[in-house]
Amino acid sequence: MKMKSNFREKRKFPRLDSSLLLYYQVYNRADLPKDISLTSDVSEGGLCFSCSENFELGTILELEIRLPTRNTSLKALGKVVWSRQTGPSKYDLGISFVKIGEEEKKEIFSYLSLFNRQKKDSFLKNFHSKSWERIKISLTIAFLITIYFIEIKAFPGTAHLISQFIVTVILVGLGLIWWQERESHQQLEKTSEKLNEAEKELRESYFNTIKTLALALESRDPYTKGHSSRVTEYALAVAEQLRLSEDEKAVIKNAGILHDIGKISINDSILQKPAKLTEEEYKIVRNHPDIGVSIIKPLSFLKKERKIILEHHERADGKGYHGKPFDEVPLSSRILTIVDSFDAMTSDRPYRKAFSVPEALNELIRNKGTQFDPKIVDIFVKFIRSSGRVYSAEKKELS
Ligand SMILES: [Fe+2]
Incomplete structure (x- = not known):
């Protein structure tokens, strides 16, 4: 009831x-x-x-x-x-x-009924005019074809009128169905386009929100300001050398910007500590890739980026944060590990001055095969030495 x-x-x-x-x-x-x-x-x-x-x-x-x-x-x-x-x-x-109040109630209902009636009238008017238009066009086509059949004497004898009638009815019916199908298809295409656009906008908006968070996180600390942007630039340069596809580059770009988003949960007293971390503090820092993944998990379109971020601190000797065998670590994660270390080394830290570029490159070479992927180290070192494209701490944000 x-x-x-x-x-x-x-x-x-x-x-x-x-x-x-x-x-x-x-x-x-x-x-x-x-x-x-x-x-x-x-x-x-x-x-x-x-x-x-x-x-x-x-x-x-x-x-x-x-x-x-x-x-x-x-x-x-x-x-x-x-x-x-x-x-x-x-x-x-x-x-x-x-x-x-009685007066107010009357006003609301007279407005709403007027509004609803107008909407209904306009819908019916639109529907009638469209339907009538279709019927007129279909009848005209059927009429012209029927005249043509009569002219060429396509139907002999007594079957003449009945045949014309059937042909006319079939043509009108087919014409209407065809017209309807065509309109539905066009409407579907338009709706689908709009949906795709809306989805794209939504994705961008979500991503920009997370990106803003990542950049805001870095800007709290003068030593890491611009780090994600520089890491992304270096990673894209390596991707270019490896001739990766545009899709792969887009994934690297997202992962580069978000790779340290998990640090948002770590206290400044640990992140900015001007001394060696204790075992307990180091354990907290080591958790940042997992936290980063949990932050972006609701964004289903960042699925590939999740794995890259999770494994950006794995090592070639398998002694990384998660102890993953290196051949199971995505190429993009291995790229990030190298460029991340390079930028960290060439930036000042509260407890040390920045390495010079040759010193940082030598450090990468020294750790080839134990910490880093040897092939990517070679590519990156060659790129930096030949191009001289080293970003300073002034480079804060990607365009
Ligand atoms: Fe990291």
């Missing part, structure tokens, strides 16, 4: 455009004005609107509604009488008015 009642109310309530709902919140009974006696009865009429949160049935909401037909906003109390989830964090709520 309850379901039946909810269904009836859903149909009855006109929809309020969310842009007209200035605000809503759970009504605090403690603030109930003396002239309002709130009862459990629901006054006649209500409306529905979309919002991002769900409320239990019976919750009293305080609403402020703006109508284009008047200058001031309307205030009302409504009770949630039905709710329905329509998407992730999206709900339709049916509100029945508990307390609203």
Whole structure:
């Protein structure tokens, strides 16, 4: 019985455009004005609107509604009488008015019924004009072809009229079906394009949020400021030398920017400690790739980047953070390990001055095969020596 009642109310309530709902919140009974006696009865009429949160049935909401037909906003109390989830964090709520002035109620309903009627009229007008247009075109085509058949005497004897009639009907039907299919297909393509664009925008927006976090993290510490951007530039230079594809480069770019995002959870007193870390502190630092992965895990489009970030501190001798066999570590992680170390060495640290470029390169060469991938070290050393492209601490952000 309850379901039946909810269904009836859903149909009855006109929809309020969310842009007209200035605000809503759970009504605090403690603030109930003396002239309002709130009862459990629901006054006649209500409306529905979309919002991002769900409320239990019976919750009293305080609403402020703006109508284009008047200058001031309307205030009302409504009770949630039905709710329905329509998407992730999206709900339709049916509100029945508990307390609203008679005049205000009239205004809301006259506006909403006018608005709904206009929408319905415009939809019907559009539908009729489109359908009629299609029928006219199809009939014209069928008519012309029928005339042509008569002219060339395609149908002899008594079968003549019946055949023409059948041909006309079939042609009109086919014409309509073809027209409909074509329009549906075009509509589908447009919708698909819009969806792709929206998805791309959403991805970029998510990624930019995380990127901002990563850059904000670095900017707290003058010693690591710009580190991720420089690491990304070096990693892309190696990718270029290895002739990796554009897709692979895009993944390296993302992973380079985000590789140390997990450090956001580490206390500054450890990250900026001007002395050797204790065993306990080192354990915390070693956890940053795992934390980084858990931060970006909800972003499903960064799946490849997750593995690269997780394993950017593995070593060729298998004694890295996770002790992974080196042949199972992605190429991009091995690139990051080298360029990450190079930038760390050529930057000042609270406890030491920066290495010179030749010193840092020699250090990479010295650790070939134990810490680093020998082939990539050779490529990187050759690139730095020939191009001289070494970024200083001034290089803070990628374009
Ligand atoms: Fe790292």
